[in-house]
Amino acid sequence: MKALILKEPGAKPDIRVVDSPEPSLTSDGVIIKVAASGICHHDISVMDGTLRRGTKTDVILGHEISGTVVDVGVDVKDINLGENVVTTLTSSCGVCDTCQNGRDYLCDYGHGYGHGIDGGFAEYIGVGQQNVIKVGNIDLEQAALLACPIGVCIRALTDRASLQSYESCAVFGSGGGLGIHAAQLAQMITGNSFAFTYSPEKVERIIELGIEQTFLLGDGIDSTELIMAIFQDEGVNVSFNPVGSSMIETAISSLRYEGRALLMGEVSSGIISPNLSANLIFKNASLIGSTGANKTQIQMGLDMVVKGLISPVIGQKFPMDDISQAFQKIKSRETIGRVVVIPWA
Ligand SMILES: [Zn+2]
Numbered sequence: 001m002k003a004l005i006l007k008e009p010g011a012k013p014d015i016r017v018v019d020s021p022e023p024s025l026t027s028d029g030v031i032i033k034v035a036a037s038g039i040c041h042h043d044i045s046v047m048d049g050t051l052r053r054g055t056k057t058d059v060i061l062g063h064e065i066s067g068t069v070v071d072v073g074v075d076v077k078d079i080n081l082g083e084n085v086v087t088t089l090t091s092s093c094g095v096c097d098t099c100q101n102g103r104d105y106l107c108d109y110g111h112g113y114g115h116g117i118d119g120g121f122a123e124y125i126g127v128g129q130q131n132v133i134k135v136g137n138i139d140l141e142q143a144a145l146l147a148c149p150i151g152v153c154i155r156a157l158t159d160r161a162s163l164q165s166y167e168s169c170a171v172f173g174s175g176g177g178l179g180i181h182a183a184q185l186a187q188m189i190t191g192n193s194f195a196f197t198y199s200p201e202k203v204e205r206i207i208e209l210g211i212e213q214t215f216l217l218g219d220g221i222d223s224t225e226l227i228m229a230i231f232q233d234e235g236v237n238v239s240f241n242p243v244g245s246s247m248i249e250t251a252i253s254s255l256r257y258e259g260r261a262l263l264m265g266e267v268s269s270g271i272i273s274p275n276l277s278a279n280l281i282f283k284n285a286s287l288i289g290s291t292g293a294n295k296t297q298i299q300m301g302l303d304m305v306v307k308g309l310i311s312p313v314i315g316q317k318f319p320m321d322d323i324s325q326a327f328q329k330i331k332s333r334e335t336i337g338r339v340v341v342i343p344w345a
């Protein structure tokens with residue numbers, strides 16, 4: 001089969017389309033013909049060498065995977081040929097204590113797809129039955145977004161930050177893949193979410209998704225002052241920061257007493273020295289890292305999409321042969337939501 005592998009990470013990574021052996025079927029696994037794969041900042045970080053630890057040699061990238069089951073192991077229950085599915089973000093055993101406690105994304109024996117083991121930038125992928133979620137009839141390109149970014153946002157806002165219906169939430173980087181789904185989810189939970197973006201062309205679309213309180217940040221605007229003016233000096237209960245260090249000061253200074261700042265990604269790699277006393281200590285506030293999603297949260301994402309509560313936002317799609325163009329689009333941050341790639345037919 002054709003697959004896109006990472007031969008050598010670096011500033012100019014060596015990525016190649018190769019003829020790779022088809023995955024072999026295990027008795028408790030399935031083979032999926034990949035329909036679409038989302039491109040995540042995680043893939044970029046693996047490619048540029050920022051994330052090196054545990055990366056498989058010649059790894060097939062991609063962990064946001066949807067497709068159709070084309071082969072089923074003899075011990076597999078309740079998954080049939082021809083069914084549309086998505087995968088979890090990591091493999092898991094399903095039986096260790098961590099899996100049994102609903103934290104399958106941290107399985108003691110698990111590996112990240114597109115990182116520790118091969119991922120979805122290929123014609124086929126083989127996964128264990130415990131790593132499959134059936135998606136019914138929903139569009140398979142949209143389904144590729146169910147685990148990451150949608151499930152990841154659900155875990156962060158509900159599990160990690162415990163966002164409550166009577167609270168408020170500020171989402172930064174709200175035109176990006178994580179941000180645009182977090183903003184919808186926060187609005188669904190609270191009815192009082194605020195979206196912030198640096199991209200004027202994305203504002204209208206974010207408002208169309210139901211986040212009326214969308215604001216444009218920009219050069220020359222003190223984002224912290226703007227936010228405190230919007231919040232009438234009170235601040236929000238939860239802030240969602242998928243950008244990293246460049247927004248951390250703004251994200252923690254926008255919190256109210258006992259607020260929680262979610263840190264979801266680091267795209268800027270800057271060195272920061274935020275005012276921790278004023279913004280965290282004297283507010284009894286928390287800074288919370290979050291990654292991953294368990295099967296239940298991916299299933300919740302599916303249910304929300306089916307009910308029309310959350311729209312998966314795909315800014316652009318590319319055939320796998322145009323992957324370099326797709327990466328350029330992501331780096332330019334021009335595209336709203338996720339970029340997906342479609343493997344060879
Ligand atoms: Zn992802």
Ligand SMILES: [Zn+2]
Nearest residue numbers: 093096099107
């Ligand atoms: Zn396990």
